[in-house]
Amino acid sequence: MVAKSRVVILGAGPAGLTASIYLSRDGLSPIVITGDLLGGQLMLTSIVENFPGFPEGILGPELMDLFKNQAERFGARLVYDRVVKVDFIVRPFKIYTSNDVFEAEAVIVATGASARLLGLEAERRLMGRGVSVCATCDGAFFKGKDVAVVGGGDAAMEDALFLTQFANKVMIIHRRDRLRASPIMQQRVFSNPKISFKWNSVVKDILGEKSVEGVLINDVNSGAEEILNVQGLFVAIGHLPNTEIFKGQLELDERGYIVLKEGSKTSVEGVFAAGDVHDHKYRQAITAAGFGCMAALDVEKYLGLR
Template identity: 50%
Template sequence: MSEVKHSRLIILGSGPAGYTAAVYAARANLKPVVITGIQPGGQLTTTTEVDNWPGDVEGLTGPALMTRMQQHAERFDTEIVYDHIHTAELQQRPFTLKGDSGTYTCDALIIATGASAQYLGMSSEEAFMGKGVSACATCDGFFYRNQVVCVVGGGNTAVEEALYLANIAKEVHLIHRRDKLRSEKILQDKLFDKAENGNVRLHWNTTLDEVLGDASGVTGVRLKSTADGSTSELPLAGVFIAIGHKPNTDLFQGQLEMRDGYLRIHGGSEGNATQTSIEGVFAAGDVADHVYRQAITSAGAGCMAALDAEKYLDDH
């Protein structure tokens, strides 16, 4: 059995929320430990270009941004531990985290484990990830200006992505396996207006059968009718999968309050906004945010969580 390592503050997750929390916590001399999780750098490591990070006029890649964030955190002596936590015990103090490589305890915990976009699970979808297949129109839509794209899904996320892309792309094809949408009525009204008078095309009772492409990236999709099984091909440049996100919170089931799988935090403007249902446990980024899901909002929440954790540790 490996020895237990104790820290005042552990930050679980290494995306924008985790590393920003680390920078602020380290500057407050809390000597934070970042445990990276199974995907060091988080979702941004799968994004080719980041064009909306303030101050980076020329844009940069997702992996480059995350490397810089890690270096920034390490500059202030943040300790980075490459491990995947599989068990969390938050009912007693100090909090205990058990990973593949060791056991860790801490006086305060910031959870920044993020959320994972849900995909269809096709091999062709995975093969063209970052080369025409994306799960974030706000992140990657710009690269398809005046090109043809499709969005797969029928909920709020899919309709919002389609409406966003309609202002950028030449044509947007919404592919939905049923004959009606699950999204809010107001979003449907906007979409139907775009379909009638704009550049949105609706494909009902249709599934994505295959992503088509070559060495340069996506060249089209093969669609399949759920009614008769017939297939058709559609030439296009971008495929946006919008069938929802799953917050990485399984670890905390039965211990922390959640809403639809996302961690509940205090919110408000009185301070301590990032505290979860357990005192001393804070959450930042996509793990507690199903609305905005941007690198910049995650980073801001990471800053808030570090300040909240600093105050908690000062008071205890």
């Protein structure tokens, strides 16, 4: 089947769904291809306390359900499939999912990013229950507690420093005997009295059934095991933008993020991008939603509606 729509949005996280709210409310009835995670990364967490409008906080999946309902109320058409290939050379653009082909005059790419994980069973089970991939989002939950950060790059050091504002103690677990982080970040973490290090160590398991009660680490040289009594574990070993299918179609930077030209415009006229798929700096639901709004308005301008 070939389905035609003036606009197709790839991804249904905060960015894609916000774009779809704007476009559907303006009468464009966009098709939104959801991928495997309708609602995006917030589906992987519990309470969200920093999204404006919810003074008591709201569960991530509940928040994303509200986004979806708002988009559908105005006529956004959700397609529960995953994009496997795109052709942005032809006009109209072609988007291939596992089952169908879609044609569009304009496309918004909002496929987000995925945090790299350690790959432990307990990590998924305790995500949002002491395990976090976002210090900015979850740091405030750890007032007066002891936490660990896994990683050795700038992002991990930034997280560790940020967490010292709340936590009692912050332990950095790193698999090597030196950091990859820039000298200035190293200087800051080494001079912070709340931060200590577990060198040459990897996380073997996360302890606790309903919340984090400790972390089992393993010395890569001696094989010795140790339990760290922490209530939080921040995994800061990087993010992967979901851009594999855009290689050769859109300009990507060296890390795979989509490069924007002006506003939400990508290297291909008529293709726009929004959210974590291009933004490796802020990575927040509210910024992703804001970028989704920008992309929708840019699409309307491109289609001559503004």
